[in-house]
Structures are given as structure tokens and as C-alpha cells.
Amino acid sequence: MTASAITRPGERDRLIVKLSQVDWTFCLVLCLIAGAGGLMMFSIAGSSFEPWAINHLTRFGLCFAMMIVLAMFSPRVWFAVAYPVYAVALLLLVAVEIVGDVSMGAQRWLDLGFIRFQPSEIMKIGIVLALARFYHGASAQTARWSWKLLIPATLIGLPTLLVAHQPDLGTAMLIALTGAAIMVLAGLSWKVVFALCGGAMAAIPPFVMFVLHDYQRQRVTTFLNPESDPSGSGYHIMQSMIALGSGGLLGKGYGLGSQSQLNFLPEKHTDFIFATLAEEFGFAGCVTILLLYAAVIFMALRIAALAYSHFARLAAAGVTATFTLYVLINGAMVMGLAPVVGVPMPLLSYGGTVMLTVMSGFGLVQSTRVHRYNEVTSGKGALF
Amino acid sequence: MSEPSIFFSDVNERQGLFHRREILLGGLAALGLTALGGRLSYLQLVQTQRFQKLSVENQFDFRLAPPPRGLILDRNGVLLAGNRPNFRLLYARDKDLDAPAMLQTLADYVPLDEQRQKRLLTEINNTPRRVPVSVMEDMTWEQFSAINVRQPELPGVTADMGEVRVYPFGGAFAHVIGYVAKVNREDLTETGPNSDPILLHPGFRMGRQGIEKALDLQLRGKPGAAKVEVDANGREVRRDTQGDIPPTPGAEVQLTLDADIQNRALEMMGEESGAIVVMDCRNGDILCMVSAPSFDANRFVRGLTGPEYRALANYERRPLLDKAMTGTYPPGSTFKTMTALACLEAGIDPEERVNCPGGWFFGGRTFRCWGRHGSQNMHDAIKNSCDVYFYTMSVRIGPDPIAKVAKEFGFGQIFDIGIPGQKKGIVPSTAWKKEYFKGTENTRWWPGETPSYAIGQGALAVNGLQLAVMTSRLANGRKALNPRLIRSIGGKELPRGDAAPDLPFPKEHIDIVRGGMAAVANDTSGTAYRQSQLGLGEVKMAGKTGTAQARSYGSGPRKSTGLPWKMKDHNLFVAFAPYDAPRYALSVIVQHGGMGGATAGAPRAREVMRVALLKDPEVRERATRTPMPELTPEDGLEGAAPPEPQVAAAQTPRRPA
Known part of the structure; x- marks a missing residue:
């Protein structure tokens, strides 16, 4: 296809052209990460696709297809559904609060009879869309500092509080930080940013002391000194660090990780799958995976930077922020740098809802790339 | 103001701001990933040996292997007290195992009447978790192999071959040589040379009378250790026979008797x-x-x-x-x-x-x-x-x-x-x-x-x-x-x-x-x-x-x-x-x-x-x-x-x- 061909009117709307505009290198990297996850699940199941690897890979396949389909939708569509999606997610969070399933001592799941899912996952996309939608219609001046910022603050605050109350501190933090990242990207005044950071820092000790549940406080204190109680609550962190450390430079070999194979490692196929990988493939394997994640993040940021519409670039960047936070928080947790919070390693860990969220987000990112020359505004962008 | 507040200059300003901020946040992400890499290199390259040691300690456990008890011979080398193989059925309780149901199941393989089951259950409940209790001794070969074949379906159950003391002449030497019998609670609380971890081994017996009692420590020998790979629940996964420490058999005692x-x-x-x-x-x-x-x-x-x-x-x-x-x-x-x-x-x-x-x-x-x-x-x-x-x-x-x-x-x-x-x-x-x-x-x-x-x-x-x-x-x-x-x-x-x-x-x-x-x-x-x-x-x-x-x-x-x-x-x-x-x-x-x-x-x-x-x-x-x-x-x-x-x-x- 020549450059002139793509400039023909209507040419960009043809499906085949749209497909060619998808960032296939990006897709390949996603496949590599998910494949690595499947590989590890095959190993810890004792060289068996059952029960995890087969599900993981099937889900990834379905989610991948969904991502491509989502990428075909114009950001205009995303723009239109932004507030409704947010509203539905918020309602579901309230519904969970009232009738949610209690699992592992927390209300996170909503059972609709045919499917059980976590509304907080939809909210991760919803918050990105809603904030992007808001900032699309806001001036630089508004974004910097004005009373109108109460709107994004409320948009972030409500779901954060609801999710934190479930209690799912990890996801609440993720939502809050994603929202904060979008506010910063949209141009929040540095003075305010620093003031908020300072305030947050100051608020942490009283928050830990008075607001957290006992088990959460335990996790935090344990994190500060994991070896104080290696068989109790420090167990997870300690075993994870042992798995990582004992992997050494090249690892113990595929299928030979004693920590994961013999169940010393908790949640070996979900939250701690990175430790499983680290044990069997060592530093080399870990760095490879981290480089793949870095590639995903920087490709996505580049896609955001090249978008014409403010909505699309903010949305794509917001999704990337969520993804980055996942990677950093899970990595820090597995390596003993953060308390144990239920944040999985995206695409690598077993788990359907997170995969769905992340891949929907990447559908938005790819849509941004495919439609990077399109503007979304109809002229009435502002909420007010 | 009904006029949209978006002007070209503003659009450019918003875009410029976004690009600058995005580079900054991208930098932060890079920093975070680098920090993870740094932590990884510390754990995996600097502290490797420490964690490898901890990992091995997790993975392997040494299980006591009882030594064969020393033989007692007469002046001409005739065996007065020896050991014979003993097929035993052991059961170790654990948190997610149902002991009464398992005893019921085992009753299909070996004779276990109600009363014996009840007695075993008290014994099992009084024993620490994962410490095996002898359910049946002297199984026939048929019983032993039947249990062994079905072992995967019988969690907590092991059938092993131990040794048991045998006195070929029965009563003739009973007063001189004495006999061995099960270890009881007093033997365990006793301090001194008798408080030996081997006493806790299921089916272990100690000298009670005569020579068996007087020379108990010499006859007992030194226990060895079997190196086993265990999972996080302490269940045996594999035996590592290369890592075994063989037990030292008890000393042979020769009497002047004929x-x-x-x-x-x-x-x-x-x-x-x-x-x-x-x-x-x-x-x-x-x-x-x-x-x-x-x-x-x-x-x-x-x-x-x-x-x-x-x-x-x-x-x-x-x-x-x-x-x-x-x-x-x-x-x-x-x-x-x-x-x-x-x-x-x-x-x-x-x-x-x-x-x-x-x-x-x-x-x-x-x-x-x-x-x-x-x-x-x-x-x-x-x-x-x-x-x-x-x-x-x-x-x-x-x-x-x-x-x-x-x-x-x-x-x-x-x-x-x-x-x-x-x-x-x-x-x-x-x-x-x-x-x-x-x-x-x-x-x-x-x-x-x-x-x-x-x-x-x-x-x-x-x-x-x-x-x-x-x-x-x-x-x-x-x-x-x-x-x-x-x-x-x-x-x-x-x-x-x-x-x-x-x-x-x-x-x-x-x-x-x-x-x-x-x-x-x-x-x-x-x-x-x-x-x-x-x-x-x-x-x-x-x-x-x-x-x-x-x-x-x-x-x-x-x-x-x-x-x-x-x-x-x-x-x-x-x-x-x-x-x-x-x-x-x-x-x-x-x-x-x-x-x-x-x-x-x-x-x-x-x-x-x-x-x-x-x-x-x-x-x-x-x-x-x-x-x-x-x-x-x-x-x-x-x-x-x-x-x-x-x-x-x-x-x-x-x-x-």
C-alpha cells in the first residue's frame, strides 16, 4: 500500500486497513508474556496443561481476539460510552456492597447467575474513560488548577472508597493512582502534585494505625520485617524471596523449582507466578520478562503520544499507567519491597478478570493507534 | 459561557503539556522497572547462596532411620535374640485428613474391629500431626502389597517394612535376655541417656528386662537418616537415597550361655x-x-x-x-x-x-x-x-x-x-x-x-x-x-x-x-x-x-x-x-x-x-x-x-x- 492510497477519503475506514494499522509488534510482545505465563503454569502443574495452563492460554486467545475487535471501534465510540461505563461500574460497586459474595473475607464478587465477576475490574477501565472524557472537554487552565477539578476528584474518590471498603486495598490504590496519573498527565499544577504527595505521605502512618483491618496491618508490619515471623504472616514474602534468590543467575531449570513445585511458594500460579519464573529461569529469565513489560509500556506510551485527540491520548496513557502500576506493585510485592496485596502480574498470572481488564484496555490503546488521526470532538466536549 | 472553551492555542498547550508530562511519567516507570531489576540482581546475584541454602532446607528433610538392634548370641554363635522383617501399616494424621473414615477404609484391608479402631483413634489424636502411628504390625505379604498398591488413594497411610525383635527360643532365655517392649510416656519424659529422638519412631521398642535392658544403649545402635524431599505440608515427595546417612547397627552381644x-x-x-x-x-x-x-x-x-x-x-x-x-x-x-x-x-x-x-x-x-x-x-x-x-x-x-x-x-x-x-x-x-x-x-x-x-x-x-x-x-x-x-x-x-x-x-x-x-x-x-x-x-x-x-x-x-x-x-x-x-x-x-x-x-x-x-x-x-x-x-x-x-x-x- 502506498502512502497516497492511505490518504484517499474513506480508505482508513476499511477493515483491512484498520487491521494493518494495529501494532502487531506490540501484540507479539503480549503473546510472549502470556505464553511465558502458560509455560510456568505447565511447569508447576507437573508438566500438565491441566488445570491452569490450558485455561490461561485459551482465555488469552479469546481476550486477544476481543482486543483486536475493540481496536476496530473508533475512539468516538469509546468517548460516547465513557460516562455510561463509569456509571454502570459505580452502580455495580454499590451493588457488591449490598449483595456481593463474600470470598476470602472480602466482598469483591458479584454473582449474576451465569457469571461471577469483580466490578472493581470494570472500574479500572471506567475511571480511565471517564477522566479522559472529562479532560477532553476541559481547558489547560482548568486542568492545571480550578474548582472544576472537584469533578475528577469525585470520579476517583467514589470508586476508591467503595473498593477500599470491600476491602480490596490493592485495587483501590490502583484506581486512585491511575486517576492521579491521568490528572498529572492532563496538566495538574506541580505545586498541587507535590502538596498532595506530601499530604499522602503524612497520612500513611495514621492510616495504617487506625483505618486498616488487622490482617492488613499485619501485612504491613510483616513487610517491614519479614524475617521476624517466617512461618506466620511473613511466610509468603520470605518464601517468595527464597524462590527468587535461590534461582540465581540462570535458575534451577524448567520444572525443577523446588519452592514452587513443592508448594512452599504461596499462590504460585497467580500473584506469585513471577517468583515461580524467577526460581526456574533465574535472573536472566526475570530480566527478559521485565524487558518485555518495559517494551509494552513504552510502545503504549508512544501510541498515546501520537494520538490526535486529547481523549484518546489520555485514555491510552491511563490504561498504560494502570498496567505499569500492576507490574510495579506486583514486582515489588514478590521481591519483598511492598506488603502483600492482591495485585497480580498482568498477563503472566492466572486469573480471568484481570486478563479481561488489561486486554480491554489494550483494545483501547490499539484503537487509539488505529484511529490516531481521528478527532473525537463533535464540538460539545465539555460536561458543563 | 456556552461557547466551548477550546481554542487552537489551548489545544496546543494541552498537547504540549501532555507530552512533557508523559515523558516524565515514562521516566518514572523506567525508574520503577530499573529498581525492580536492581532488587532482582541483589536477591538473585548477590544473595544467591543464602537463599539457595534456605531453599534446600525447605526442600529436604532428614527422617530418622532406626538402626537394626544388636544381635544376642550364645557362646557358639547361636542366635538368641535377632530381628525379623515386619510389615507395618502406619497412619499419620494431618489437618485435612479424616482419621476415623480412613480407619474404616483400612478395615477392608486388615482386620480392625470397632474396639481397636477406637483405641487407635485416641492414640492418633494424642500424637503430634504428621507423626505416624502404627495401625497394624505383622501384616501378611498380601495385605502389605494390597495397601501399597492403593497407597495414592489412602492419604496419610504408609506401609513399610520395619524390623521387630524375635527370640527364636521363646521362653528358654526369657529371664536372662529379657525382652523389648513399646516405649511409654515415662521413657520419653525421662532425661539422661534415654531421651533419644529415636524413641519417638513408630514401633520402636526398648529393652525392658535382663540383657535387653542392661545393654539397651549398646544394643540400640545409632539411628541413621533418610534424606527425603518434602512438600510444604511436610509430606514425603521423593527419597534421595544418595543423601542417606546409614544407621549404625547396635553392638552384637555374645553371652557365655550355651x-x-x-x-x-x-x-x-x-x-x-x-x-x-x-x-x-x-x-x-x-x-x-x-x-x-x-x-x-x-x-x-x-x-x-x-x-x-x-x-x-x-x-x-x-x-x-x-x-x-x-x-x-x-x-x-x-x-x-x-x-x-x-x-x-x-x-x-x-x-x-x-x-x-x-x-x-x-x-x-x-x-x-x-x-x-x-x-x-x-x-x-x-x-x-x-x-x-x-x-x-x-x-x-x-x-x-x-x-x-x-x-x-x-x-x-x-x-x-x-x-x-x-x-x-x-x-x-x-x-x-x-x-x-x-x-x-x-x-x-x-x-x-x-x-x-x-x-x-x-x-x-x-x-x-x-x-x-x-x-x-x-x-x-x-x-x-x-x-x-x-x-x-x-x-x-x-x-x-x-x-x-x-x-x-x-x-x-x-x-x-x-x-x-x-x-x-x-x-x-x-x-x-x-x-x-x-x-x-x-x-x-x-x-x-x-x-x-x-x-x-x-x-x-x-x-x-x-x-x-x-x-x-x-x-x-x-x-x-x-x-x-x-x-x-x-x-x-x-x-x-x-x-x-x-x-x-x-x-x-x-x-x-x-x-x-x-x-x-x-x-x-x-x-x-x-x-x-x-x-x-x-x-x-x-x-x-x-x-x-x-x-x-x-x-x-x-x-x-
């Missing part, structure tokens, strides 16, 4: 209650030490049921009591050898004659003799076991010289033979009486007590081992031999019994006593002539009969025939052979065996002695088989097995090479 003699001795005791001790009177080795009736030590290894134990404990012939060492009895006339020696030491002429009219009047009462012997010198008095002679002479010398001789010959003494349970007995003397009755009126030795003492009655109490030691010292004639039961422990030989000082008596005196004993067995008028003929030609036995009253005779008949068992006299016999060059000495005690050592003691002594002599090649060379005089029915031996002519060649299981 299985053939011991077995024959127990056989000869039949239903009777008593003891037979045989010693080598050249070096003090105990060749036989048997107590009858006995019990099957193997039952104790398995664990006795209540009724079984009560049956043993309540039987009037007391099988659990070691009559060779723990039971003490008046020696009766066998003690006249000591009295005679004491008289000689006191300067009494052995040719001096005393008339025996069948009784002797002293201190206002008549001391009766068992016969009417007429004029007796010392030789005749021993041969005929004449009481009147010894009554007369003992009053002349008093009790203390007798006590002195008795002590020199080992009475009133505990010998260091390596096993517990010996009773000292009593050797009366004026000093003993003063000490024993201290605080009462009766501390004076009455002259009327001496005549009873002289014929081995009264307070005098001895055990079978002491009688055997006395006889072998007499037979040896020179050395104050010490008995030796344990020949070697782990190949290290223990000091022999002839490493002992000489007896402080002139040989001529001892020879007079031995002459009397020879006459007892070989003079046609000796008290045990017929019963003491070995039938080995010139190889002859010398002995001394003894009867110890179990009741007061009063003026009634002395014969025990027809009396209830408990009322009959104890029947004793001591002997050594060959008379001219003594090699073996023995003592026989038959509790309530009836009057006269010849009836119950001597025939048994003769049979046992024949086995000992015929096993000795040098004696065999000398011996010519001459027919033994027929025993008449009244010579006793009720209940004893008939003599076996080819005892020497008796088949005994040999220890596997």
Missing part, C-alpha cells in the same frame, strides 16, 4: 518351678541359667493383652520371677559342704565320729535327723547327709566361722554379671543378727539357732546363681571364681571369671568335702547314687542333695508325697563333673519338689550335666557309654520330658552367616 544346655535344662524342668544354673568351673562362664516355668518373650514384644498379663502374673508358680537370681531359698543340706569346711577350718578332725541315733537333744528340744545313721565321720556325714553330725559339730564352732566360709564361697553377695535383678540373700551370723534385729529384744544369737544353720535352714537364704558359684569354687578348688554371663559386647571381650583371687582354704580341706560329694553320687549308699550315674564310664559326677523345709515338720511324717504343691519341700541339688578333673558345676532348685535332693534335683542335674559333658570334645573322648541304672517311678521326675539320648547333637538354629 543354647543346647539351656534348652535341655528348661525342658527338664517340665512343669516344675525352679532354676538350673550351670557354670564352667575352670573360668566362671555361666553356661546355663534357666528359671522355670518361663514365658514367651515374643509376646511382650508384640504387647501383652490384659488377660494374658494377668494369667502370667497370677499363676502360683510365678513365671515372671527369675528364680535363678531373684528368688532366694534356704539351701538345705547342700549347705553342709560349707559347714563341713568351716569345721575343718576350726580344727575339727574329720575322722572324729558322731553317733546318729536319728535325733539329737539340745537346749530342751529334739533336733531330728532324716535317718538313723549310726557312727559317722565327716565323709560319711556328707555322703549320708547326716543332720546329727552337723548339729553336733556346728554347736562346737558357732555360727560365725560358718558365715565366714559361706561368704568366701559367694553367698550373701551380688555378682557383677551385667544384668539387674539379683537378690543377695541372707548369710546369718552374730553380727548379722545384731544388725537385722536392731531395736528389738531379739539381737542375741541363740545357740539353738546354730544347728538349723548348719544344715542350711533358718534365716539362711541363697539364690541359684550363688549355689552354682559355691559349687564351681569347690570344684575348682583353688580360685574364687566369679561368674561371667556376658562374653563380649561389640567384639570386645569382658574379663574372664578366673581372674580372681585364690580361695583362702587349704586344698586338703576342700578335698575332704569333695570326697564326700563324690560319695553322695558314686557310693552305692550315697543319698543320690542311682540318680547321679551319668552313664559315661569313668566320667563321674560329684554332688550334694538338699531339702529345704517349706513348712514345719512338727512330729509328723517328713515325706512330701500327697501334700499340696505349696506345702512340699524345696528340692535342691548341686553337682560338678567330671569328679577327677572338674569342668562343669551346677545347681538345681526345684521349688516344692518334695523331700530329698535326689528325687527331683539330681535326675535333672544329671541330664543337664550330660549335655554339658557330651558337648565337650575332651570329655567325650574319655567317656564310654555305660548303661544308666533304671530309674524307678518313685525317683520322681513327674512332668519332665523323657531324656533324650542324642542331646549333644540337638539341632539349634544357627545364626545366618
Whole structure:
């Protein structure tokens, strides 16, 4: 296809052209990460696709297809559904609060009879869309500092509080930080940013002391000194660090990780799958995976930077922020740098809802790339 | 303002702002990822060794492997206590396992009735998690393999092959060797050398009696360790046989006992209650030490049921009591050898004659003799076991010289033979009486007590081992031999019994006593002539009969025939052979065996002695088989097995090479 061909009117709307505009290198990297996850699940199941690897890979396949389909939708569509999606997610969070399933001592799941899912996952996309939608219609001046910022603050605050109350501190933090990242990207005044950071820092000790549940406080204190109680609550962190450390430079070999194979490692196929990988493939394997994640993040940021519409670039960047936070928080947790919070390693860990969220987000990112020359505004962008 | 507040300049400003901020946040992301990389390199490259060590500690566990218990052999290497394979069924409780349901399931494979299941359940619940409890021992091969095949469906269950103690001769050595039995709570709380982690091993048994108890630590050996790979729940995943530390087997213990003699001795005791001790009177080795009736030590290894134990404990012939060492009895006339020696030491002429009219009047009462012997010198008095002679002479010398001789010959003494349970007995003397009755009126030795003492009655109490030691010292004639039961422990030989000082008596005196004993067995008028003929030609036995009253005779008949068992006299016999060059000495005690050592003691002594002599090649060379005089029915031996002519060649299981 020549450059002139793509400039023909209507040419960009043809499906085949749209497909060619998808960032296939990006897709390949996603496949590599998910494949690595499947590989590890095959190993810890004792060289068996059952029960995890087969599900993981099937889900990834379905989610991948969904991502491509989502990428075909114009950001205009995303723009239109932004507030409704947010509203539905918020309602579901309230519904969970009232009738949610209690699992592992927390209300996170909503059972609709045919499917059980976590509304907080939809909210991760919803918050990105809603904030992007808001900032699309806001001036630089508004974004910097004005009373109108109460709107994004409320948009972030409500779901954060609801999710934190479930209690799912990890996801609440993720939502809050994603929202904060979008506010910063949209141009929040540095003075305010620093003031908020300072305030947050100051608020942490009283928050830990008075607001957290006992088990959460335990996790935090344990994190500060994991070896104080290696068989109790420090167990997870300690075993994870042992798995990582004992992997050494090249690892113990595929299928030979004693920590994961013999169940010393908790949640070996979900939250701690990175430790499983680290044990069997060592530093080399870990760095490879981290480089793949870095590639995903920087490709996505580049896609955001090249978008014409403010909505699309903010949305794509917001999704990337969520993804980055996942990677950093899970990595820090597995390596003993953060308390144990239920944040999985995206695409690598077993788990359907997170995969769905992340891949929907990447559908938005790819849509941004495919439609990077399109503007979304109809002229009435502002909420007010 | 209804006008949209978006102007071109503003669009550009927003875009520029976004780009700058995005680069910054991208930088932050890069920083975060780099931090993770840094942490990874610290954990995986710098701290590798520390974490690898921790990982190995997680992965591998060392499980105790019990050592095979040391074997116990007789002097010829015949196995007296060994180990046999034992297929065991073990169950270890764990948090997500249902023990009652599992026992129900197991009942399909092995017999487990309701009551046993209930008992096991309490035991399982009292045991820490993941510590196996023995559900069933001695499974058949079929049961064992059935369980093994289905093991994956039976969580918590293991079927393994352990070892269990076995005593091939059952009862013959039960009192000497003792037995092993399950470890109980007291053993575990006990501090000191016994608090060994191996005690917690399922099915481990420790020595409870005799040699098994005395040498428990030596026999036990050192446990090894099996290196196993475990999962986070402590369940065994794999064995790493290369990492095993092999257990050190327990030390092998060789006894001085001879299985053939011991077995024959127990056989000869039949239903009777008593003891037979045989010693080598050249070096003090105990060749036989048997107590009858006995019990099957193997039952104790398995664990006795209540009724079984009560049956043993309540039987009037007391099988659990070691009559060779723990039971003490008046020696009766066998003690006249000591009295005679004491008289000689006191300067009494052995040719001096005393008339025996069948009784002797002293201190206002008549001391009766068992016969009417007429004029007796010392030789005749021993041969005929004449009481009147010894009554007369003992009053002349008093009790203390007798006590002195008795002590020199080992009475009133505990010998260091390596096993517990010996009773000292009593050797009366004026000093003993003063000490024993201290605080009462009766501390004076009455002259009327001496005549009873002289014929081995009264307070005098001895055990079978002491009688055997006395006889072998007499037979040896020179050395104050010490008995030796344990020949070697782990190949290290223990000091022999002839490493002992000489007896402080002139040989001529001892020879007079031995002459009397020879006459007892070989003079046609000796008290045990017929019963003491070995039938080995010139190889002859010398002995001394003894009867110890179990009741007061009063003026009634002395014969025990027809009396209830408990009322009959104890029947004793001591002997050594060959008379001219003594090699073996023995003592026989038959509790309530009836009057006269010849009836119950001597025939048994003769049979046992024949086995000992015929096993000795040098004696065999000398011996010519001459027919033994027929025993008449009244010579006793009720209940004893008939003599076996080819005892020497008796088949005994040999220890596997």
C-alpha cells in the first residue's frame, strides 16, 4: 500500500486497513508474556496443561481476539460510552456492597447467575474513560488548577472508597493512582502534585494505625520485617524471596523449582507466578520478562503520544499507567519491597478478570493507534 | 459561557503539556522497572547462596532411620535374640485428613474391629500431626502389597517394612535376655541417656528386662537418616537415597550361655518351678541359667493383652520371677559342704565320729535327723547327709566361722554379671543378727539357732546363681571364681571369671568335702547314687542333695508325697563333673519338689550335666557309654520330658552367616 492510497477519503475506514494499522509488534510482545505465563503454569502443574495452563492460554486467545475487535471501534465510540461505563461500574460497586459474595473475607464478587465477576475490574477501565472524557472537554487552565477539578476528584474518590471498603486495598490504590496519573498527565499544577504527595505521605502512618483491618496491618508490619515471623504472616514474602534468590543467575531449570513445585511458594500460579519464573529461569529469565513489560509500556506510551485527540491520548496513557502500576506493585510485592496485596502480574498470572481488564484496555490503546488521526470532538466536549 | 472553551492555542498547550508530562511519567516507570531489576540482581546475584541454602532446607528433610538392634548370641554363635522383617501399616494424621473414615477404609484391608479402631483413634489424636502411628504390625505379604498398591488413594497411610525383635527360643532365655517392649510416656519424659529422638519412631521398642535392658544403649545402635524431599505440608515427595546417612547397627552381644544346655535344662524342668544354673568351673562362664516355668518373650514384644498379663502374673508358680537370681531359698543340706569346711577350718578332725541315733537333744528340744545313721565321720556325714553330725559339730564352732566360709564361697553377695535383678540373700551370723534385729529384744544369737544353720535352714537364704558359684569354687578348688554371663559386647571381650583371687582354704580341706560329694553320687549308699550315674564310664559326677523345709515338720511324717504343691519341700541339688578333673558345676532348685535332693534335683542335674559333658570334645573322648541304672517311678521326675539320648547333637538354629 502506498502512502497516497492511505490518504484517499474513506480508505482508513476499511477493515483491512484498520487491521494493518494495529501494532502487531506490540501484540507479539503480549503473546510472549502470556505464553511465558502458560509455560510456568505447565511447569508447576507437573508438566500438565491441566488445570491452569490450558485455561490461561485459551482465555488469552479469546481476550486477544476481543482486543483486536475493540481496536476496530473508533475512539468516538469509546468517548460516547465513557460516562455510561463509569456509571454502570459505580452502580455495580454499590451493588457488591449490598449483595456481593463474600470470598476470602472480602466482598469483591458479584454473582449474576451465569457469571461471577469483580466490578472493581470494570472500574479500572471506567475511571480511565471517564477522566479522559472529562479532560477532553476541559481547558489547560482548568486542568492545571480550578474548582472544576472537584469533578475528577469525585470520579476517583467514589470508586476508591467503595473498593477500599470491600476491602480490596490493592485495587483501590490502583484506581486512585491511575486517576492521579491521568490528572498529572492532563496538566495538574506541580505545586498541587507535590502538596498532595506530601499530604499522602503524612497520612500513611495514621492510616495504617487506625483505618486498616488487622490482617492488613499485619501485612504491613510483616513487610517491614519479614524475617521476624517466617512461618506466620511473613511466610509468603520470605518464601517468595527464597524462590527468587535461590534461582540465581540462570535458575534451577524448567520444572525443577523446588519452592514452587513443592508448594512452599504461596499462590504460585497467580500473584506469585513471577517468583515461580524467577526460581526456574533465574535472573536472566526475570530480566527478559521485565524487558518485555518495559517494551509494552513504552510502545503504549508512544501510541498515546501520537494520538490526535486529547481523549484518546489520555485514555491510552491511563490504561498504560494502570498496567505499569500492576507490574510495579506486583514486582515489588514478590521481591519483598511492598506488603502483600492482591495485585497480580498482568498477563503472566492466572486469573480471568484481570486478563479481561488489561486486554480491554489494550483494545483501547490499539484503537487509539488505529484511529490516531481521528478527532473525537463533535464540538460539545465539555460536561458543563 | 456556552461557547466551548477550546481554542487552537489551548489545544496546543494541552498537547504540549501532555507530552512533557508523559515523558516524565515514562521516566518514572523506567525508574520503577530499573529498581525492580536492581532488587532482582541483589536477591538473585548477590544473595544467591543464602537463599539457595534456605531453599534446600525447605526442600529436604532428614527422617530418622532406626538402626537394626544388636544381635544376642550364645557362646557358639547361636542366635538368641535377632530381628525379623515386619510389615507395618502406619497412619499419620494431618489437618485435612479424616482419621476415623480412613480407619474404616483400612478395615477392608486388615482386620480392625470397632474396639481397636477406637483405641487407635485416641492414640492418633494424642500424637503430634504428621507423626505416624502404627495401625497394624505383622501384616501378611498380601495385605502389605494390597495397601501399597492403593497407597495414592489412602492419604496419610504408609506401609513399610520395619524390623521387630524375635527370640527364636521363646521362653528358654526369657529371664536372662529379657525382652523389648513399646516405649511409654515415662521413657520419653525421662532425661539422661534415654531421651533419644529415636524413641519417638513408630514401633520402636526398648529393652525392658535382663540383657535387653542392661545393654539397651549398646544394643540400640545409632539411628541413621533418610534424606527425603518434602512438600510444604511436610509430606514425603521423593527419597534421595544418595543423601542417606546409614544407621549404625547396635553392638552384637555374645553371652557365655550355651543354647543346647539351656534348652535341655528348661525342658527338664517340665512343669516344675525352679532354676538350673550351670557354670564352667575352670573360668566362671555361666553356661546355663534357666528359671522355670518361663514365658514367651515374643509376646511382650508384640504387647501383652490384659488377660494374658494377668494369667502370667497370677499363676502360683510365678513365671515372671527369675528364680535363678531373684528368688532366694534356704539351701538345705547342700549347705553342709560349707559347714563341713568351716569345721575343718576350726580344727575339727574329720575322722572324729558322731553317733546318729536319728535325733539329737539340745537346749530342751529334739533336733531330728532324716535317718538313723549310726557312727559317722565327716565323709560319711556328707555322703549320708547326716543332720546329727552337723548339729553336733556346728554347736562346737558357732555360727560365725560358718558365715565366714559361706561368704568366701559367694553367698550373701551380688555378682557383677551385667544384668539387674539379683537378690543377695541372707548369710546369718552374730553380727548379722545384731544388725537385722536392731531395736528389738531379739539381737542375741541363740545357740539353738546354730544347728538349723548348719544344715542350711533358718534365716539362711541363697539364690541359684550363688549355689552354682559355691559349687564351681569347690570344684575348682583353688580360685574364687566369679561368674561371667556376658562374653563380649561389640567384639570386645569382658574379663574372664578366673581372674580372681585364690580361695583362702587349704586344698586338703576342700578335698575332704569333695570326697564326700563324690560319695553322695558314686557310693552305692550315697543319698543320690542311682540318680547321679551319668552313664559315661569313668566320667563321674560329684554332688550334694538338699531339702529345704517349706513348712514345719512338727512330729509328723517328713515325706512330701500327697501334700499340696505349696506345702512340699524345696528340692535342691548341686553337682560338678567330671569328679577327677572338674569342668562343669551346677545347681538345681526345684521349688516344692518334695523331700530329698535326689528325687527331683539330681535326675535333672544329671541330664543337664550330660549335655554339658557330651558337648565337650575332651570329655567325650574319655567317656564310654555305660548303661544308666533304671530309674524307678518313685525317683520322681513327674512332668519332665523323657531324656533324650542324642542331646549333644540337638539341632539349634544357627545364626545366618
